[in-house]
Amino acid sequence: MMTLEEFLALPTEEAARRVRSAGPQVCVFPINGTRRWFLLEHGGRQWDDPMGAYMDIAAENHISLYKLIFDHGVDTLITPTLGPDILLRGDEYMARIGGEGLARLAQGPDFLEFYDEYDVRVHFYGNHRKALAGTPYAGLSDLFDQAAARTRSHRRFRLFFGVFGNDAAEAVAEFAVRHYQEHGQAPDRRAIVENYYGEYVEPATFFIGFDKFCAFDYPLLGLGEEDLYFTVAPSPYLTPNQFREILYDHLFTRRVPEPDYNQMSADTIREIGNYYKKYRGLVLGAGKINHGLWNPNFGGSA
Known part of the structure; x- marks a missing residue:
């Protein structure tokens, strides 16, 4: 078996080839601790628009992390973004981070350039349409649909943004009822996943979290076989070597069979x-x- 040191020393293209040869990889990576990271790295600077500066710098960091993951042979990335708790953080935070931030994922020039450059197909999953109905942000769901349509022909990578993607129970139930009414039978698992995520997604293979040990916001994809990893520092600090170490453990260390105790x-x-x-x-x-x-x-x- 290749050693960690050997894997870390591989050129990125070769590491990516090894990752792809192990089969399709579905990485779940909620990028958390961004405000903490921004405070530590940029908090001493003066900004005319601090929230705008935060969003610009965070966007650049997030895109660099997406590239890091895709460059290493992972073809599907699930990244939960905002959940119901954002509605409790006040109107200004929701307007800037929720409204402007989510719109930027769908139509910001920096993100669109990335989707085109990396040939990324984009989807937004979750209960956002219901959660945002009757709010000033209801139009975000239409922007999400437009982004998905715009990138539909992209073929190299897939990026799924979770927006209120914490609980799929009601969405699954409603889809099952519609499916039965239209087809006279209950939908199978593949159809349920396709309906929720916009296309079929294989079960998650590994999850990278930060802070408290908790895996969340990827309904229907967690079958208990994904490998879980948690960083001590906020997600934006993830380095290429850290990600390589995660990949090495995922591909090699955890695949070693349990020994025969009798021997x-x-x-x-x-x-x-x-x-x-x-x-x-x-x-x-x-x-x-x-x-x-x-x-x-x-x-x-x-």
Whole structure:
């Protein structure tokens, strides 16, 4: 098996070839902690329009992350964006981040240039049409449809933006009723996924999160077989080496079959026992509050 060091040293094109040879990859990557990242990296500067500067710089970062993932052979990216909690953050935040920010994903020149350059087919999934009905942002759903239509002929990559994509239960139920009325039978899984996402999407293969250990907002695609990864720093800090390490673990480390315990030597058993004794008090996912923020706890007690 190739070592991590060897995989990290591969040219990007060769790493991408290895990723593609392992089969279609569906990466779920909600880019979170963006405001925190912006504060840390750019908070000391003065802006005439701080919110506008935030959106410009964050957009540039997000596009660079999409390119990083696609350049490494991942052909499908699911990226949840905003959920119901945004409606609780105040009118100004919703107007700028929700209204302008989401519209930019659909029609911003920087995003459209990226979709064309990388030949990306775009979809927006989720309950956004219902959630935004009766609000000043109801027209966003039409912009989403226009972006999907504009990129329909793109073939190289797929990018799915989740907008209020936290719960598909009602959407699935309504579609099932319509399907039965029209066809006299319940829809199969493929038809349900196609209806919700705009086209069929294979089950998620790996998820990259930040902050609390929680995988979310990719309904119907989480079958319990995806590999889960969580960064300590906000998502915008993801580096090529970090992503390579995730890919290596996903492609190689987690594919190694469990050993035959009956064939283990006494020394091996002793070494395994010592490892668990050393870390038996450590719980991955437990955390502590530091300056009001949740941080993972790397400590542990026996």
